[in-house]
Amino acid sequence: MLKFEHVSKVYKGGKRAVSDLSLEFEKGEFICFIGPSGCGKTTTMKMINRLIEPSEGSIYINGVDVLKKDPVQLRREIGYVIQQIGLFPHMTIYENISLVLKLLKWPEEKRRARAKELLTLVDMTADYLGKYPHELSGGQQQRVGVLRALAADQPLILMDEPFGALDPITRDSLQEEFKKLQKKLNKTIVFVTHDMDEALKLGDRIVIMRDGQLVQCDTPDDILRNPADEFVEEFIGKDRLVQARPNIQTVEQIMNPHPVTITGDRSLSEAIQLMKQHRVDSLLVVDEQNLLKGYIDVEIIDQKRKKASLVKDVLESEFTVEKDTLVRDTIRKILKKGMKYVPVVDHDQHLVGIVTRASLVDIVYDSIWGEEQQGEMTWLQSYNF
Amino acid sequence: MATVLQFLSTYGNELLLKTWEHLLISIIASLLGILVAVPLGIALTRFPKGAGTVMGTLGIIQTFPSFAILAFFIPIVGVGKIPAIIALFFYSVLPILRNTYIGVTGVKRSLLEAGRGMGMTGWERIRYVEVPLAIPVIMAGIRLSTVYLIGWATLAAYIGAGGLGDYIFSGLNLFQAKFIIAGAVPVTILALLTDLLLGRIETWVTPKGMRKMKEAA
Numbered sequence: 276m277l278k279f280e281h282v283s284k285v286y287k288g289g290k291r292a293v294s295d296l297s298l299e300f301e302k303g304e305f306i307c308f309i310g311p312s313g314c315g316k317t318t319t320m321k322m323i324n325r326l327i328e329p330s331e332g333s334i335y336i337n338g339v340d341v342l343k344k345d346p347v348q349l350r351r352e353i354g355y356v357i358q359q360i361g362l363f364p365h366m367t368i369y370e371n372i373s374l375v376l377k378l379l380k381w382p383e384e385k386r387r388a389r390a391k392e393l394l395t396l397v398d399m400t401a402d403y404l405g406k407y408p409h410e411l412s413g414g415q416q417q418r419v420g421v422l423r424a425l426a427a428d429q430p431l432i433l434m435d436e437p438f439g440a441l442d443p444i445t446r447d448s449l450q451e452e453f454k455k456l457q458k459k460l461n462k463t464i465v466f467v468t469h470d471m472d473e474a475l476k477l478g479d480r481i482v483i484m485r486d487g488q489l490v491q492c493d494t495p496d497d498i499l500r501n502p503a504d505e506f507v508e509e510f511i512g513k514d515r516l517v518q519a520r521p522n523i524q525t526v527e528q529i530m531n532p533h534p535v536t537i538t539g540d541r542s543l544s545e546a547i548q549l550m551k552q553h554r555v556d557s558l559l560v561v562d563e564q565n566l567l568k569g570y571i572d573v574e575i576i577d578q579k580r581k582k583a584s585l586v587k588d589v590l591e592s593e594f595t596v597e598k599d600t601l602v603r604d605t606i607r608k609i610l611k612k613g614m615k616y617v618p619v620v621d622h623d624q625h626l627v628g629i630v631t632r633a634s635l636v637d638i639v640y641d642s643i644w645g646e647e648q649q650g651e652m653t654w655l656q657s658y659n660f
Numbered sequence: 661m662a663t664v665l666q667f668l669s670t671y672g673n674e675l676l677l678k679t680w681e682h683l684l685i686s687i688i689a690s691l692l693g694i695l696v697a698v699p700l701g702i703a704l705t706r707f708p709k710g711a712g713t714v715m716g717t718l719g720i721i722q723t724f725p726s727f728a729i730l731a732f733f734i735p736i737v738g739v740g741k742i743p744a745i746i747a748l749f750f751y752s753v754l755p756i757l758r759n760t761y762i763g764v765t766g767v768k769r770s771l772l773e774a775g776r777g778m779g780m781t782g783w784e785r786i787r788y789v790e791v792p793l794a795i796p797v798i799m800a801g802i803r804l805s806t807v808y809l810i811g812w813a814t815l816a817a818y819i820g821a822g823g824l825g826d827y828i829f830s831g832l833n834l835f836q837a838k839f840i841i842a843g844a845v846p847v848t849i850l851a852l853l854t855d856l857l858l859g860r861i862e863t864w865v866t867p868k869g870m871r872k873m874k875e876a877a
Contacts, residue, residue: 324777349779350776350777350779355777357774357777361773361774363793364869375778408869409872409873410876
């Protein structure tokens with residue numbers, strides 16, 4: 276899909292921003308370029324759509340040399356998202372999203388339909404079409420920024436630290452949302468970042484660069500397990516390397532596969548009895564197909580019991596993780612958001628288990644008194660239990 | 661009051677004619693200025709190195725006394741309305757040019773990069789991004805320049821262009837205060853009305869999103 280062949284960028288005065296880079300990526304890969312500032316990661320990305328012209332070597336997209344194409348045409352076939360979001364303040368959300376389509380001379384009705392369709396991808400309603408960027412929150416603005424890059428269904432999207440300007444909580448949720456979207460749409464993404472957590476979380480493969488040179492290109496797990504050299508080790512950080520060892524497992528391996536559940540058509544008194552019986556304070560609500568609908572807990576029942584009688588009338592939706600999520604990501608979430616438990620679902624939202632704080636105790640127990648007795652204490656401390 | 665009415669009944673028609681003449685000279689000069697200065701200003705942003713020189717030169721021309729410029733054109737294009745319009749046109753260029761240049765260069769770099777990265781051609785960037793975002797600043801230049809021109813057009817009477825300047829010069833020559841007032845008051849009113857009108861136009865041509873943003877801020 277995307278191939279770099281001995282690509283270099285030499286600026287006037289002989290400064291080599293990128294030297295002799297050769298890489299190859301498949302369709303649908305999420306590629307993170309990471310490295311300290313000035314390492315050439317952004318330059319490399321911008322050479323793909325020729326915002327910066329390579330000095331030597333060739334870049335191929337689906338076998339076509341980008342240098343042989345008209346740059347304007349090339350850029351219209353590649354999505355582009357920048358850090359500063361770059362929505363045009365004088366255009367409505369609709370005009371912003373459909374701008375590339377306008378450049379491609381799509382008719383008005385088709386553009387509007389496409390813009391509506393795109394908004395649903397990020398759970399925004401058609402009401403937003405007529406609004407202006409300044410009327411949206413930072414997170415919403417960058418969602419629109421991403422949609423703008425998806426508008427013409429470009430197979431390749433370049434992103435230059437797109438979530439860098441957002442606050443940590445918004446960034447976190449946008450990262451997840453975007454990773455899901457990428458899997459769903461099967462886009463090839465080139466993502467530049469300087470945040471290792473972000474790269475580990477999002478990337479299928481991570482390209483680590485230093486001084487214009489490629490240091491390592493591997494999957495996140497391989498990078499954590501076998502850092503190429505000291506620079507990579509240092510860049511990843513000791514914390515993450517220590518964490519990496521017990522963390523190469525998925526939540527499926529540690530979850531409790533038998534959460535206490537109830538269906539929506541039961542009454543609240545049945546629910547409270549079930550809680551008493553199992554000595555728990557909350558229940559996961561599922562339907563007949565075991566699809567997760569939400570949860571109820573003692574407090575909800577206590578507040579709403581006079582107004583409603585059925586479980587489905589009072590349930591609240593909640594945050595979930597998929598069963599192949601890494602434990603390290605899940606733990607971070609549980610601890611950061613102060614949650615008591617997280618339901619585990621499969622790809623179709625069927626409930627398969629639950630990770631509770633008790634599951635965490637198991638991991639900690641294993642890592643202290645399990646196979647490896649030494650070293651894991653640091654891991655424990657780094658989470659500030 | 662009676663004197664005013666008497667003056668108007670004697671010179672009313674002529675006054676209207678002179679006002680019209682005055683307005684026409686200023687507006688034509690200003691329109692020519694817009695036609696030249698806006699594209700030139702945009703073009704200059706593509707050559708930032710040349711921009712300094714052009715602006716500097718125009719800045720110097722601007723400091724030439726208006727009378728000197730008007731007189732300078734007499735041997736070349738003679739007397740009358742045309743030389744006056746040409747001279748005034750020279751004056752109108754600089755404020756519009758400078759504001760266009762500042763407005764366009766003031767557009768955020770990130771927006772230009774977004775436009776370029778999306779695959780806009782140079783012309784599309786000018787049309788969809790740079791000009792709409794620079795409009796408020798460009799319009800401020802046009803407004804300023806037009807209002808100035810209405811004032812300066814008074815001097816055009818000196819080279820036979822007509823307009824309200826005729827009254828002022830006659831008044832000065834004949835020591836007749838009423839003629840000076842008959843010239844100066846309509847000029848002032850004309851300038852104020854034009855400023856008001858252009859202010860409206862400015863709001864009207866400013867993209868709605870930017871207006872709303874300003875209100876929200």
